[in-house]
Amino acid sequence: MVTSRFRTPLLRTAVCAVVRRRPELDRRLYAWQVDGFIRDREVRKRCVARLYEQFPATRPAFWRLNDDLIGTVMSRRRRIPELRAFAPPVRVVFGARDRYLNFRVARRFAALFPHSQLHLLAEAGHYVQVDEPEQVANLIVAE
Template sequence: MPHNTSQYVSYDGANLAYRVLKAREPDADRPPVICLAGGPGRDAAYLGTLGGLDARHTLVVPDSRGTGASPPAPTPSGYAFPALAEDVESLRAHLGLDRFALLAHDAACATAQAYAALYAHRLTHLVLVTPGSRLQGELPGDAEEIFESRANEDWWVDAYVAAHSLPDTHDFAEARALLRRAAPLAYARWDAPQQAHAATEDHQLHPVPRIAFWQGVDDATRRAVLDHLRAATCPVLVVTGDRDAVTGMRAGELVAASFPRATVRPLYDVGHYPWVDEPEMFRPVVEQFLAS
């Protein structure tokens, strides 16, 4: 286990891992931020410092089951996002936090919504970064429109072929290769920082947690989560990117509409990883929200 990794005991007795990035400018009035990685099933290392968010906020970054330094779940149901939300609650109790801020990216936004549905009273703030809207039962087509609009870029043809081959592959090694080729569509540009960030994805993805994330979640469970969210009064910030060809922008609007107190903040010239494309734009937006 890496030297900077700690452990907590979750609801079922599992020892799960997390890292703490202590604020470089600590302030007792700023709540710690628990940060959930997406993928699903991707090591949390790809979050980095979220564009320097650790300058003013202590970040707690858990490794979800079967990723990073956390062991696999004993059954596939342990990887489903409602169960992962219970891991978050166990981490909160372990840290002795009465209330905290929760930030989630990509697929982990479903985990964060499941947490908010049951434990909104524990949240000071909720930040959802480039979420999809599968939990809302709708899949808008604007991500494909954003992708099509970038057809003049050098990487586009190969990425297009790879992205449209992914639904037909059932071999994870082949899927990894296709994801590598399709990677540019997730970023606003394909420069050195984006290429370096994308290069980490290969060894950070885990097939079982990825496949099982949505398994066992039926329509009744999904509707129950959405019903509870209508009573979640914590302030919510949904961040979207106008060049996000993975989840697009309309999904974020649907997610925000599930909450009574949500604000959508679109960022421009930004893709699926805002802290990589424009850290100096992303970080102040989140900091301002957390200070509100």
């Protein structure tokens, strides 16, 4: 996964140097990663190009996120009791075909909230809102 390249300091330095010198390689690496997140080929063509256009400006924030990703995740575990005490209903919507945040992750995430409803969209992947926008919208507005 792309984030692992940026989480390892030496590897991150090497990758950063290469992508600065070879912008086309940067674009191809990005497309290789993000292409797998979107099911429909035509949608993928439009979205990945548009997302990449926005990515360079966000890269410093992306690097900072990865600087302390594991530490942040571990420190947030202390807040799990707060999630379990959250009373309002929560809809958790995941793509059943997501290779990264799979159905096990979705179930564990939904289990954090006492009044959650888990919706695994059968044909959606990692970018569930791109693969199934109508279903996601309907779940957001449903009462």
